[in-house]
Structures are given as C-alpha cells and as structure tokens.
Amino acid sequence: MTLRTFLSLLIIVLFFGTSTPAFAHSESMGYSSINVKGNEINFELFFDQRDLLVQFDTNKDNNMDNEELSSQKEGIEAFLQKDLRIDVDSQPLTMELLSMEAITKGATKGVVLQLEFSADEAIEQFYLHYNLVYEDAPFHKSILSVRSGDFFYQDIFEMSRKDIQVTLPESETGSSAQSDMGSVLWKYFLLGIEHILIGYDHLLFLLSLVLIAPRFKDALKIVTAFTIAHSITLFLVASGSMHVIPSWVEVLIALSICYVAVENLFVQKAKWRWILTAVFGLIHGMGFAGALAERGLPEHNLIGSLLTFNLGVEAGQLMILCLLLPCLIWLQRFPWYRKMVISTSCLIFVLAFYWFIQRLL
Numbered sequence: 001m002t003l004r005t006f007l008s009l010l011i012i013v014l015f016f017g018t019s020t021p022a023f024a025h026s027e028s029m030g031y032s033s034i035n036v037k038g039n040e041i042n043f044e045l046f047f048d049q050r051d052l053l054v055q056f057d058t059n060k061d062n063n064m065d066n067e068e069l070s071s072q073k074e075g076i077e078a079f080l081q082k083d084l085r086i087d088v089d090s091q092p093l094t095m096e097l098l099s100m101e102a103i104t105k106g107a108t109k110g111v112v113l114q115l116e117f118s119a120d121e122a123i124e125q126f127y128l129h130y131n132l133v134y135e136d137a138p139f140h141k142s143i144l145s146v147r148s149g150d151f152f153y154q155d156i157f158e159m160s161r162k163d164i165q166v167t168l169p170e171s172e173t174g175s176s177a178q179s180d181m182g183s184v185l186w187k188y189f190l191l192g193i194e195h196i197l198i199g200y201d202h203l204l205f206l207l208s209l210v211l212i213a214p215r216f217k218d219a220l221k222i223v224t225a226f227t228i229a230h231s232i233t234l235f236l237v238a239s240g241s242m243h244v245i246p247s248w249v250e251v252l253i254a255l256s257i258c259y260v261a262v263e264n265l266f267v268q269k270a271k272w273r274w275i276l277t278a279v280f281g282l283i284h285g286m287g288f289a290g291a292l293a294e295r296g297l298p299e300h301n302l303i304g305s306l307l308t309f310n311l312g313v314e315a316g317q318l319m320i321l322c323l324l325l326p327c328l329i330w331l332q333r334f335p336w337y338r339k340m341v342i343s344t345s346c347l348i349f350v351l352a353f354y355w356f357i358q359r360l361l
Contacts, residue, residue: 028140030110032130032157036148036168038122041086041093043115048108051133051140055079064111069100076100076113083131086117093117093126125167130157141191156187185308192312195288196320201253201355202284203320208260208348209277210321210328211341212268219325223317225274229281230288231310237289238306249286250359256280257352264345268338288313 028051033044049064056072057064069076077097086093098114133140138159146153151169155161196202209226213219236242260276267273288310331337 028133028137029108030140030142032128032142032144034144034146036123036126036146039119041117041119041123041126043086043117045084045113045115045142047111047113047133049102049110051137052076052111054136063109064102066100066102069102069111073097073100080113080115080132083129085129087127087129088119088123088125093119123168125165128164128166129162130164131162134159134162139194154184156184156191185304188305189308189312189315192309192314193316193319194312195309196313196316199287201257201352202287204348204351205253205257205260205280205284206317206320207324208257208264208345209273210325211264211344212273213325213328216325216329218271218273219321221274222277223321225278226281226284227314227317229278230285230313233282233285234288234310234313235306237286238309244286246286247359249283251356252283253287254352254356254359256283258349258356261345261349261352265342 028048030046030048030051031044033046035042052064053062056068056075058068058071080097081095084095086095094117096116096118098116100114101112103110103112128144130142130144132142140158142157144153144155144157144164146166148168153166155164157164206223206226209222210219213222233242237244260280263276331340
C-alpha cells in the first residue's frame with residue numbers, strides 16, 4: 001500500500017471514528033410531552049424504533065409495526081413500569097398505557113405511546129424519573145416539554161440527568177420555567193455539537209469541500225458559505241416557515257457529497273467552490289433542522305433554542321476543521337498530494353453513493 005493510499009484511508013477512518021455513535025446506534029433522540037390538567041397527567045412518549053428492537057422485535061425484521069406492538073403490549077407495559085415513574089408527594093402515580101402506534105416522523109421510524117397518570121388531588125409539583133433504553137443506547141436523549149395552561153417548561157433527559165422535578169405555577173410563580181431556560185439553551189448548544197460530530201454525512205461533505213483548498217483563506221470562504229447557507233434553512237425549516245420532505249433531503253445530502261467528490265477528480269483549485277458550497281449548504285441546513293424540529297422546541301424561546309443549536313453545530317464543525325485543515329495544508333507540499341485527493345474522493349464517492357441508494361429505497 002502506498003503512502004498516499006494509506007493517508008486516504010486514514011482520513012476516512014478518522015472521520016468515521018468521530019461518528020461511531022451513528023453507526024453503532026449508541027445515540028438516539030425522542031421526546032416526552034406532558035400536559036397537566038388538574039389531577040391528571042397526559043404523557044406522550046416517542047422513541048426511535050431502534051431503541052425498542054432489542055427487546056420487542058419478535059420477528060427480527062428490524063422493524064416495529066402496529067401488529068407487533070399489540071402482541072408485545074404486556075412486555076411494553078412492564079418495560080415502562082420498571083423505568084418510568086412520576087411521583088407526587090413522594091408517592092408514585094398509577095400509570096395507564098392508553099395506546100401505541102408505529103409512526104414515521106420525517107425520516108425517523110418510531111413508536112409513539114400515549115400514557116395517563118392520575119393523582120388523588122390537583123397536581124402542583126411532581127417528580128419525573130426516566131431511565132428508559134439507556135442500557136442499549138447510553139447516549140439516548142428525550143426532550144421533555146411540560147404544559148399546564150399557559151405554563152411551559154422544557155428540559156432534556158439524558159444518561160446524566162434521569163430525574164427532574166417540575167413545579168407548576170399554582171404553587172409558585174411561573175418563573176421556574178424561565179430560570180431553567182439558560183441550562184436548556186446550553187443543552188441545545190451541546191446537542192448541536194453532538195449532531196455535527198455524529199453527522200458522518202455532513203462531515204464527509206466538509207472533507208470533500210476542503211480537500212482542494214490550497215490555502216486557509218480558501219477554506220475559510222468555503223466554511224463561511226456553508227455556515228451562512230445552512231443557518232438560513234435551519235431557521236426556516238425548524239421554525240415551521242418552510243416545509244420539506246425529510247427523506248428526500250437525506251437523499252439530496254448524499255447526492256451533494258457524490259457531486260463534490262466527482263468534481264474533486266477534475267477541479268484542482270477551490271477559487272469558486274464557495275458558491276457551490278452555499279447552494280448545497282441550503283440542503284444540509286434542512287437536514288440539521290430535521291434533527292431538531294420534530295423533537296419539539298420551546299415555544300417561549302424558539303429563536304434562542306435555534307440559535308444555540310446552530311452555534312453548537314458551528315462549534316463542532318470548527319473543532320473538526322481546526323484539526324483537519326493544518327494537516328491537509330501541510331500535506332499539500334508533497335508532489336503526491338493530488339493523487340491522494342483523487343483516491344480519497346473515490347472512496348468518498350463510493351460511500352456517498354451507497355447512502356444515496358440506501359436512502360432512495
């Protein structure tokens with residue numbers, strides 16, 4: 001194996017190393033939507049279906065349908081009773097599973113569960129314990145939203161935060177939702193970083209773009225164009241101002257990587273690449289939005305949540321580029337660098353074309 005072939009493979013492996021959770025399914029997103037009315041709590045719980053396959057995919061077809069869910073009702077109830085609890089005055093509330101349905105939210109196949117919890121008196125404060133699926137998916141997160149009349153509270157369940165206490169405005173002022181908003185925004189920032197670091201297709205697209213950037217200035221133009229473009233569509237789609245079909249967005253993202261990889265075989269300078277990057281960045285922004293909008297955004301601070309998520313995406317992107325660019329700029333001094341670019345681009349094309357076919361079917 002020649003040095004340039006080895007380096008090509010190393011660069012690809014390093015990029016996929018940053019996205020291991022995406023391949024191994026150690027990362028997943030869901031939501032926990034709660035509506036409190038008097039002494040009742042209506043709880044809508046959404047899981048990525050992959051979180052349930054290990055325990056409940058009886059026919060081993062890697063898919064959960066409504067018939068399979070019905071056959072597993074008792075097991076699912078036991079699963080919920082074991083690791084999901086709502087306490088009022090230190091007493092666990094009775095839980096009833098009202099319905100289960102296999103649905104598709106954007107490009108994500110999942111299961112939505114409707115639960116009901118009942119207390120003896122009107123609920124003023126309650127304690128949530130959420131320890132679901134962490135054994136199989138330790139990086140799982142569930143975005144919590146709580147509504148009671150005009151009151152709104154948002155938080156995020158994760159491995160390090162399984163227990164949350166919520167105080168409704170009947171017992172205190174509504175400031176509890178606002179006082180936690182700073183920590184929620186910080187979590188959206190971290191979600192943005194995580195999303196780009198496990199977004200292997202977005203990372204591979206960036207790698208394809210900067211492979212032929214001979215100077216830091218050219219790479220900066222490319223990254224700036226990508227940032228501005230994807231920020232525009234991220235805000236438009238996530239805020240509901242623009243509607244797209246997520247499955248087709250994923251197909252177009254794969255195609256954008258294929259195109260840039262092929263262009264790298266014929267183009268040696270990145271002078272005008274920032275224009276192409278801006279166009280494709282609009283598509284990638286729709287993909288970023290798909291990871292966020294379907295999980296629920298805080299109604300009282302929509303712009304702040306979108307902004308911090310986007311800043312997190314940029315921070316993660318810069319972390320990768322700060323490690324990658326100095327290495328690529330140094331390698332460009334060698335006469336075989338062009339051949340390395342060609343071999344790397346061929347590998348990227350094969351991977352992206354596989355994703356294209358996979359997402360198209």
